[in-house]
Amino acid sequence: MNLFTLIFSYLKSRPLNTLLNILLLALGIAMITVLLVFNNQMQAKITDNTKGIDLVVGAKGSPLQLILCNVFHIDFPTGNIKLSEADKLAKHRLVKNAIPLALGDSYQNYRIIGTTHAYAELYKVELARGELWHSDMEVTVGATVAKLVNLKLGDTFSSAHGLSVDGHAHEEHPFVVKGILKPTNSVVDNLILTNVGSIWQVHEHSETGVAVKTDSITASVLVPTVSTSDSTREITALLIKYRNPIAAIQLPRYINSQTNMQAASPSFEAARLFSILGVGIEALTGFAYVLIFISALSIFLALYNSLKERKYDLAIMRSMGASRSKLLLATQIEGVSLTLCGSMLGIALGHMVLYLFTILVSESQTSGLNAFTFYSEELYLLAGSLVLGMVCSLIPSVQAYRTDIHNVLAGNG
């Protein structure tokens, strides 16, 4: 017999009540855990993916769409921009470097991005097998793509126009896999990388009659294989890194007002997106706290009522030599063990829900959501539930402390 056997016996003696209280709290905590993990991973992902990109330049349209399309690769392009104009911008004195992106094709829902090796360097990719693309129609695939579509070195495939499987297939121009990347936990995992020329070549049939001018005088800065004066060449967007802080003020204004392209800042748009999503997250968090409050109330009532039933138990325990403080402690531990059990179950439940989510919802597989990453905030949740337990059992334990043994045992109390 010890304090824990005693407390456990008390909890076991009203199993439904105990279970209800633990479950109620667990639900609230699980909800907070899910939101916490989701929020943290999303934010980390956004910061990771926007690292090194100060500005995205593309066709006019929604700035948020421009960012979602060209940084996170989840929305459709706003349109195309002329390579010659992009070239001009790339040479601007405030631009440190510029990476071209040509979108438009996909394979099995995974995007094929025409770009330069600078894009791979931006995300610090490492090769798992093979090498980076070098000439037209060669691709290097991201880790998730390679795994889920089962692409191996030397495999060939033809892309589909647009960003869905049922798009028009470009069967006459097959791609060949030259390399597979290691997982980077960034958006690159879900991409198929190639050069800009490949994208053009795949779409060449629609531009028949326009031959590549091989005798060009000045080669393009972005795509050296073509002339900068080739007015037929287009790309989707340009990722820009500033040369100095002044660029942050001057460059977007210059692009938006002086050219027919638009510039959008990934960090600004991501923050805007988060503030829109934030309303939903806050509402859910609020609901979770309501659940926790109700469970706290329920635990308090359970303890309070059981303490009334237990006044003889308390008195008899005092008569057997238990000190006031021991009974106070016992009541506190009873409350705390309920909330601790609840929050531990809740955290486990939250991670299980996320895990089920990642295996059942296919979109979440590509999102790279990791259900079993734990955050220090979860320790705060445990600490918080400890405090919650102490608060819930405060009044009951003071009651236990104040039990008037004489009155209770004499039958007057």
Next chain:
Amino acid sequence: MICTRSLTYQYPAERAIAFRDLNIDTGSQFLLLGESGSGKTTLLHLLGGLLKTQSGTIEVHGTDISKFSEAELDHFRGKHFGFIFQRNHLLAALTVEQNLLLAPYLAGIKQNHHRVEEVLLQLGIADQKRKRIQELSLGQAQRVAIARAVLNKPSVILADEPTSALDDKNCDRVSELLVSVAQQNQATLIIATHDQRIKNRICNLIQL
């Protein structure tokens, strides 16, 4: 040896009860008789340290407990007293055995399972060890309460109307057990009661 000197107790807004001086030898057995309201329970609770002494002194084995603090009383009670009440006041959440082991645990004494067996055997309820309290009859439950009171081998057993809630047969059984178990454990037994049925078992009377 229990000695009291000029013990009085006053409840708020009531007249004070003055108790006559007591000298109770170790191992003796006494009945505390009196009308209800005469202060039987008050005296018993004072002797057992459940109630703080207001004036006068109580000496138990040479220790003056009337000046003890609440915490000291708790400790002293656990070591030296065993209590039995009209209702058994067993913890319904625990089994018979756990109820008994609670006594040494709360008194801060080593828990001895053989002692539990021994006491249950003395009281003829060894087969009830694993049962829950709700499964016991009233008479059995009162016997468990007696077992709990004597488990720590207290020097004094204080019983407050231990048989009043029982029928004749159980009353007989319980009072007989109480007396014999107190003897077996060399404990002083003081029973406060107005139950005429147990008068013939104990010859020492204290009339209040």
